[in-house]
Amino acid sequence: MKKKIAAGLTLLVLAFLYYYVTLPAVNIHESGFWFFLGALVVAVLVLYGFKKRISSVQELRTNKVLKGGIFVILAIAVVYGAGALLSSPIINAKKYQKLVTPEERDFAEDIKEISYDQIPLLDKESAELLGNRKMGSMVDMVSQFEVSSLYSQINYQGQPYRVSPLVYANGIKWLTNQKEGIPAYIRIDMATQDTELVKLDKPIKYSESEYFNRNIYRHLRFRYPTYMFDQLSFEIDDDGTPYWICPVKKFNIGLFGGQTIGKVILCNAQTGETTEYKIEDCPQWVDRAYPSDLLLELYNYHGMLKNGFFNSILGQKGCLKTTDGFNYLALEDDVWVYTGVTSVSGDKSNVGFVLMNQRTMETRYYVCDGAQERSAMDSAEGQVQNLKYEAAFPLLLNISDQPTYFIALKDGAGLVKKYAMVNVQKYQTVAIGDTVEECEKNYEKLLEADGGESTKGKTEEAYKVTGKIEKIAQAVLDGNSHFYVTFDDTDLVLTPPEEGAQKLEGTLIFDIPVTEFPEVIAYNPGDTLSLSFLPGNTVCSVVSMGEEEQE
Template identity: 65%
Template sequence: MKKGTTKAVAVIFLILLAGIYYYVKLPAINIHAAGFWTFLILVIAAILVIYIFRRKLFRGQELKENKVVKGLVGLIFVVVAVYLVGTLLSSPIINAKKYQKLLTVENGDFTKDIKELSFDQIPILDKDSAKLLGDRKMGSMVDMVSQFEVDELYSQINYKDKPVRVSPLRYASIIKWFTNQSEGIPGYIRIDMATQTTELVKLEEGIKYSTSEHFNRNIYRHLRFSYPTYIFNELSFEIDDDGVPYWIAPVKKFNIGLFGGETVGRVVLCNAVTGETEDYAIEDVPEWIDHAYDADLLVELYDYHGTLKHGFFNSILSQKDCLKTTDGYNYLAIDDDVWVYTGVTSVNKDQSNVGFVLMNQRTMETKFYEVEGATEASAMSSAEGQVQNLKYKATFPLLLNIAGEPTYFVALKDDAGLVKKYAMVNVQKYQIVAVGNTVSECETNYLGLMEQNGIQVERDSVNAEKTETISGKIRKIAQGVIDGDSHFYLMLEGSDEIFDVSVVDFIDIIKYDVGQEVTLEYKEGENANVVLSLNGEKKETKSDDAQNEQQ
């Protein structure tokens, strides 16, 4: 083979090898991307290996004396050195002040900024519970379950002023992809986090771009070929106000050196059905988008803000004035945006918080609220202690404003992962813990406990307005047991509503029968209306001691 031919073959082989690597690994062609430097080193190394084999330079002396070999080896060392120096110069060790100022934190007013939510706006499910509901819904779709499964994304968003989680379907296997990819994925799962309503939203045209696609329709590859220089953060799946599915791809921005000070500079929207993309600067992102900033990124930025006030070494050694976020976070819907909530405590990990922060996932706006009290872990333990005989497990708390009091709201789940009860724990006085079978019942018990502990409570809250009164004769009565407690279910003449009367709260209900006149004060519940007053007798709220004695 002629010399020119072998050179051409070598070049083609190198291009083919680099192309395969790029197609599989999808590195951004950007000096700020670590993957780009790895790609560069591998290309130089491949050139070196091909050159050595072409020239048959297998002896040590020949390799050492060859100028091309020496140059390529030196170039690899230069690239590695630049990467390592760039990493060091970008680190918090020598840029502590810059890292500390990446996030601007304002002081907030709790009662002003965080309004009381109505029960249909409180997300009572966490991601794990949403997955159970999604899988259960998918299992009921006999025409799809053999071909598709639910992706595990379950992004929490605000949809028409309600907290929902959405997740696309995905092909069950590569074989199912072969047989269905021409039509695409037929829809996505949407779960109302307040009512637990789960629906499979079927689309007129299937989703053609997703994480379970292969080749050029794979969403990561599609975005990379459209924007070869962009460094994307974690993708999220969202729907716009019309229910159209989109992939949200935040573009990383590095503010300190080559690799440091990561924030978000742009956001790319990709229509999951058509593959059409839109590129926005972060300040121009449409308001319906909820996940421009990843929750983990926001938490990391706040930790930089809280720990680096007096430099990097202070954060490691004396740790003066160092604060950090607690382990875990949750989401709160405010003014059509999703905010990340997490507590703030000292780096010594004591059992109390100095306050908490809310961080906007669309704008990065961050507010600190100085509210001293229990950590989320302590609140979870307190809630579990109220139902220790049932061995329920608490989810990570959600912070709510209940009658002007900062309150942890906790869902309690059984071994199967299903939500069975709800608890409210006062942040500042975490010995005040109320439990209920419904959110309404839990709030009523909580308000009563606060009054017993000398806390002034405004009963005309958002949810208190939903209390109604009805009178009539009992036309039907039935008894049931929920978690060991007896309940009577009533239906009155002239009404199709069902009213839930707890025997624990109203022992006299056992004296009533069909035909008797009753007056009920109640709140609307999910499956039955919760009775708060029976013929003028108010529901009693047990103290902590009484609850523990019962257990």
């Protein structure tokens, strides 16, 4: 009898430890729950086998308990496998395709021009650098705490911010500080780059860096044992109070398919108090109920499964997918995921782009042929290739009613040094500036000179230059050849377009695209050349070439 009690207690302890560590939801829609059931049955059979001292295959075949246990394990595997198959896009393509219904909208109408102080200038990597630097300056905390890598993007009091809690530096630091809790969080203004360490009156007691019951995942699991949580995010309400935003998964197709979000749990990070909302009742200040990865997956189902599952794999007729990367756009006091939409053919061009609301899942589609984000990034990097700056993933803006990629250019240390604006439909139209204002001014000049057509021959706002070529070099950008020219200063003639025009100083480098000016390939150092150009910060964009005779 004592042995049976001991065996039962051992089994209960092992089951509890497994559950305490893995935290599966007690829910048939949770894959981890089925593995937990299987592991539990295996543990029971192993203990039973040791007790009965079963040592041969023959004994295994004749023992009814072991045979029954194996049957249960096989039944669990069959139910799980059948559930996975019946929930898959293979036989539910239409249902998956209709999980989101994009609404076609007008770009200029929806996305108004925003002021400089509302443009988020930093990506997550740059925000992390600023946060770590700020933490390094706090001598009273830096030895005990680090900054979490979360850096959730939110709208706070009408401005774009990233926020991230502090975490214990290691297990020893947790042991010595967990009684008092985490005293602060980092808040970064994405427009001004101002970084604050916000010290709290009440410390954060519930976080990802806790080890036992105050660990946010364990705290949620014990309060909501049947709920399946998606990615948690750290946010602050309008008063600056820290919360964990905990989206609850909802499966719409079979056992495991068609995931969306059905509910949201808001957990006060200081007190652990929780409030449950249906997704449609989620408070306005919450910015991230739907993880960005889930939104992109839902749109890809819509774009790829229009003509069935097998067409998405084989013929791929009419299939569209999101581009490689995304960013966030603050709009209507919500945070929207932005990404381009392209065909599966790999032609490096977009057919449009989508905005997806992270609070409501509302999806808006905008028809706009143009360059993919990666091509725009390469184009911006090409303008400053001598500085070897790296482009961050673009942000989509409305500049003069033109869809425009706004790109931060970072140095090797990850700090933002310059800004670029690239026209979505004509990604050769690139402006560079040391500030956002300067960048926009240069961009608008290019738009005016372009007049909605090719820049070739548009010289109203252009400078004119004539002189002998000092250096000429070739480079390839996005498969297109460009020649870069500098002139000998001794005989340079520079003509501004009008009185009071910008004074140009330093060495001028001229970008001549071969696709527009194929005649440039005949020129060599020492030849005389006349150009009309629009000034850039480091590289000038040529809009016409003269017909000067070579010497």
